[in-house]
Amino acid sequence: MDWKTFQALLSGVNKYSTAFGRIWLSVVFVFRVMVYVVAAERVWGDEQKDFDCNTKQPGCANVCYDHYFPISHIRLWALQLIFVTCPSLIVVMHVAYRDERERKYRAKHGNKAKLYENTGKKHGGLWWTYLFSLFVKTGIEIAFLYILHKIYDSFYLPRLVKCEVTPCPNQVDCYIGHPTEKKVFTYFMVGASALCIVLNVCEIIYLVSKRVARIAQKMKRRERTLALHERYNKENSCSDCSTLPMSRLEKQSLKPQFPGHLQATLPAHIRASAPNLSSAA
Template sequence: MDWKMFQALLSGVNKYSTAFGRIWLSVVFVFRVLVYVVAAERVWGDEQKDFDCNTKQPGCPNTCYDHFFPISHIRLWALQLIFVTCPSFMVVMHVAYRDDRERKHRAKYGEDAKLYNNTGKKHGGLWWTYLLSLFFKTGIEVVFLYLLHMIYDSFYLPKLVKCDIKPCPNQVDCYIGHPTEKKVFTYFMVGASAFCIVLNVCEIIYLIAKRIARIVRKIKSRDRLVTLHQRYADDDRGRYQSVPMKRLDLKPGYKPNDDMRASAPNLTAS
């Protein structure tokens, strides 16, 4: 994938997103991707080389490093950014599918024929796709925050760790390279991820509330139309009932029965 195709995908995500979605996209690609590429990778660098233990026992530093850092922060964040941006492309692909259906429909029935009023408007299946993408993004963020906390026992990076795993001869002290910088970037990335979770939750609430409000408006409009129709029907019925039946020309020799006289006292035969 080249940069132009990637830029087209990002512009598509931004085009079909709500205000919360645009803020989320800015946070992800400005405060997370750029920080990750420009600064975080350089701070971590060759982590194992900077991991120094006060022993020369062969294999001890490697074993201790693998114990305390089973997966690197930088690689875990790379996976997180990849997985968290994939659900947004579901919306772009769904809109592309709608555009293709619209194109085939117009080619078959003419240019004036329309299958969708607006292929990018979040109605029907596209609304559900967009909502599911938000749930996926929120779940991915939560899962990776939990993994980061579970693997390292916290988001805090100590300057010194004590290791007594074989083949270390005894308990040795190991020092982490650039611990303060790594701690700052860890807190920053965790805070940005938490902020993205808040934005996703706000967008989910916004979409559901907007959908409920639209349904309520439709119900009220339908009830108003039913009420007006009933009122007009009652007015017409009352207008017809208010017309007195004074005289009805019947065929000669026809005599109205008792039921007809009871319902229309003024009914007479000519």
């Protein structure tokens, strides 16, 4: 397997990942891929030759090895790394699809036209694709941990196994090569896988809570806008027209009017405000 090509395919995932996603990718490459390539492959290099049984019966050692190790740890981890990183490629493909749509849209409507504000921003369908990839990665990690535990009955590797499978003549003792090293690397890879599961769950919680907070802010803004609109309508409605301000002519029409011969008998402050109707007549 060419791990450099594999790393190049996933190098673009960092552009569209959150902080948790970047940490997850670092854990995958540093603590899993690098350990797998540098150390684990050498420890499990040819474990079948190191599997030694205290019998010379032809085929007994091979059958016992196949019985206790139906799938090699190293090959199972290789499959796990391939499957667990494939969902990230779905996000890259979705962004590439958006880029292609953006290119066609600009070619049709001009270079200044925009179909997306940012093709790599996690909104709309890309948000759902990213969230789906996290659920798939988490499910794959859990499934492979369950398979590993189910096949070997636990994550612990014993030094000695007893085999009674045909064609062995009787119960024979078989010894695993480098049991301590294999046990250490098994626990390390299981712990790295568990850490990736925790990071995926944290990222799911982060994305969902951020989306819920954004929706809540939009609803608050909408309620505030509706409240201001209703208040404005109430203040400017004509349901009580008596409260509306009157013009200058309307105010003058409401003043008391007296004939000219009666104005002389009125007090000075009333006479000043009353119009002279005799001159108007």
